[in-house]
Amino acid sequence: GIQVEQSPPDLILQEGANSTLRCNFSDSVNNLQWFHQNPWGQLINLFYIPSGTKQNGRLSATTVATERYSLLYISSSQTTDSGVYFCAAQTGANNLFFGTGTRLTVIP
């Protein structure tokens, strides 16, 4: 299956800071998603973004499919942004392959 690598593995931010999370994938994709797993374990779908750029409030994401990477931007971080951010990619077959995540801690 497709390999999905995320960086950094851990990130600690002061509240109000900005950050960029990166996702590299090993093959062409027909689906690329970013999820936030909150401290209660819920997986929240942030973006469905196989290509292009999208924005949702303080979050935005860009996928450059030809170069096989995606970026998630978090601006003006808040403590509620804490959790694990997963990138997941699908290529053809019926499986969404997950990266190992970036654990974000936002401190007040």
Added chain:
Amino acid sequence: DAGITQSPRYKITETGRQVTLMCHQTWSHSYMFWYRQDLGHGLRLIYYSAAADITDKGEVPDGYVVSRSKTENFPLTLESATRSQTSVYFCARRTDYGYTFGSGTRLTVV
């Protein structure tokens, strides 16, 4: 609301027992999936279903059975639970806007 409900949220069972995890979706999206999440492995696909009565194996299917007699329901059964099946289980469905996940079931096998 992701439109996908899992039950129970927490379950403790003994080694060797059969246990069934339930998954229900509102609407009738064709594709549904079961994943397990373990430290060090991330989320891995157990089984998926393309439609009622159509199921197929994922990466880690051993020890699990699924059925899908109705489009809305996709139960996952552990026929004889083992400690290695202690995990968090997520059900998902695929829509035109990607995958959405249920809240998960935390299963402990003692």
